[in-house]
Amino acid sequence: MFESINTNVCKKNEFTSEEIEYFNTILQYKEVPKKTLLLQEGDICNFEAYILKGCIRKYYINENGFEVIVQFAVEDWWISDIASFHEKKPSKLFIETLEDCQLLILTPETKEMLLSTVPKFERIFRLLIQRNLSAMQNRLIDTIAKSAQEKYLEFIKLYPTIPQRVAQHYIASYLGISAEFLSKVRTKLAKQ
Amino acid sequence: MFESINTNVCKKNEFTSEEIEYFNTILQYKEVPKKTLLLQEGDICNFEAYILKGCIRKYYINENGFEVIVQFAVEDWWISDIASFHEKKPSKLFIETLEDCQLLILTPETKEMLLSTVPKFERIFRLLIQRNLSAMQNRLIDTIAKSAQEKYLEFIKLYPTIPQRVAQHYIASYLGISAEFLSKVRTKLAKQ
DNA sequence: TTCATTTCTTGTCCTAGTTCAATGCTTTAC
DNA sequence: GTAAAGCATTGAACTAGGACAAGAAATGAA
Numbered sequence: 001m002f003e004s005i006n007t008n009v010c011k012k013n014e015f016t017s018e019e020i021e022y023f024n025t026i027l028q029y030k031e032v033p034k035k036t037l038l039l040q041e042g043d044i045c046n047f048e049a050y051i052l053k054g055c056i057r058k059y060y061i062n063e064n065g066f067e068v069i070v071q072f073a074v075e076d077w078w079i080s081d082i083a084s085f086h087e088k089k090p091s092k093l094f095i096e097t098l099e100d101c102q103l104l105i106l107t108p109e110t111k112e113m114l115l116s117t118v119p120k121f122e123r124i125f126r127l128l129i130q131r132n133l134s135a136m137q138n139r140l141i142d143t144i145a146k147s148a149q150e151k152y153l154e155f156i157k158l159y160p161t162i163p164q165r166v167a168q169h170y171i172a173s174y175l176g177i178s179a180e181f182l183s184k185v186r187t188k189l190a191k192q
Numbered sequence: 193m194f195e196s197i198n199t200n201v202c203k204k205n206e207f208t209s210e211e212i213e214y215f216n217t218i219l220q221y222k223e224v225p226k227k228t229l230l231l232q233e234g235d236i237c238n239f240e241a242y243i244l245k246g247c248i249r250k251y252y253i254n255e256n257g258f259e260v261i262v263q264f265a266v267e268d269w270w271i272s273d274i275a276s277f278h279e280k281k282p283s284k285l286f287i288e289t290l291e292d293c294q295l296l297i298l299t300p301e302t303k304e305m306l307l308s309t310v311p312k313f314e315r316i317f318r319l320l321i322q323r324n325l326s327a328m329q330n331r332l333i334d335t336i337a338k339s340a341q342e343k344y345l346e347f348i349k350l351y352p353t354i355p356q357r358v359a360q361h362y363i364a365s366y367l368g369i370s371a372e373f374l375s376k377v378r379t380k381l382a383k384q
Numbered sequence: 385t386t387c388a389t390t391t392c393t394t395g396t397c398c399t400a401g402t403t404c405a406a407t408g409c410t411t412t413a414c
Numbered sequence: 415g416t417a418a419a420g421c422a423t424t425g426a427a428c429t430a431g432g433a434c435a436a437g438a439a440a441t442g443a444a
Contacts, residue, residue: 083326134275144368176336
């Protein structure tokens with residue numbers, strides 16, 4: 001059960017087997033059916049979830065009811081609202097399972113225990129956030145500088161498995177274009 | 193000279209005066225004239241700069257020569273390409289002073305020294321990145337979900353001092369709209 | 385003070401992408 | 415197995431914002 005998280009998170013063998021074992025005892029296994037809201041606007045996010053199996057979306061609904069998908073997460077990704085989790089403040093986001101999911105959970109308490117027991121994990125999580133920030137920055141740049149078609153091609157190149165798993169209108173919402181226009185882009189591409 | 197960085201970075205008095213003093217000896221003071229490139233695409237970013245005085249922009253130029261401003265930074269902000277800095281890989285970004293600047297610099301070496309000597313700083317820098325990530329996420333959402341006028345109003349609300357200091361076309365580039373259209377938005381707002 | 389450079393504005397025309405509505409196609413739920 | 419709901423596609427009409435061009439205003443350098 002822990003193989004994937006151990007190889008993914010503790011990649012470069014900076015950890016002793018005791019440390020990894022401790023890490024594994026800290027994690028809470030959880031199964032969640034599809035279409036479950038793990039977090040709602042206004043809640044304080046009390047988890048960081050590593051996905052063993054399944055697919056999840058994180059999204060924002062603005063004052064006009066307009067929905068923007070902030071992140072898709074599949075196997076071996078983490079999902080959380082970090083700001084809400086760390087600062088214990090109400091989230092502005094929703095997190096919903098799109099498929100039945102198997103998760104490994106850290107809570108604020110267990111994460112705190114982990115970090116104070118094995119401080120080397122600080123670095124792991126900092127790298128995680130850092131990579132997140134880079135990815136978010138690249139996405140912002142693409143959102144501003146690229147056409148709908150370019151964004152879609154970039155998306156399927158970067159996340160080739162996701163289009164097969166999630167409804168197309170979610171991808172449109174992630175890319176910041178209308179579902180109808182994405183459909184038109186796709187038929188145009190198919191004709192070439 | 194160090195007052196502002198000490199109150200800003202070490203806010204909650206988690207540090208002893210020796211620790212703060214050590215922090216200050218680590219920082220390198222630097223003056224840079226306006227219109228200086230601190231980082232170019234392809235360089236490895238070797239600094240995290242805290243701005244004592246001045247104004248800086250960080251930007252990306254895509255394959256079509258299209259420019260996107262990723263960040264403005266003024267007094268009491270940090271600026272760097274974190275990904276390039278930490279992973280020592282070539283940057284895709286440019287960083288340029290817009291005014292004469294006074295900076296306090298961390299290099300990979302001095303930061304490493306700081307963190308190994310006073311590990312509590314790990315937390316400070318993690319919080320910094322975390323807030324950065326939140327801000328970037330909000331900006332992405334606004335970029336997708338808001339009209340040009342809404343984005344501009346949001347911008348001047350969030351960063352009221354910046355419009356007086358930087359050329360308008362830079363703000364347009366930050367917002368992801370053309371300079372001409374921003375001008376039209378502004379004249380429309382002025383008429384109301 | 386002047387000439388040059390950069391920035392801002394305004395107008396015209398154009399297009400990428402939106403909105404709305406209709407239709408058919410897939411899932412899902414009993 | 416069928417009804418209902420959710421999805422994807424297509425077309426027609428519309429619009430926010432872009433591209434280009436030309437002039438005005440501001441800034442700066444000598």
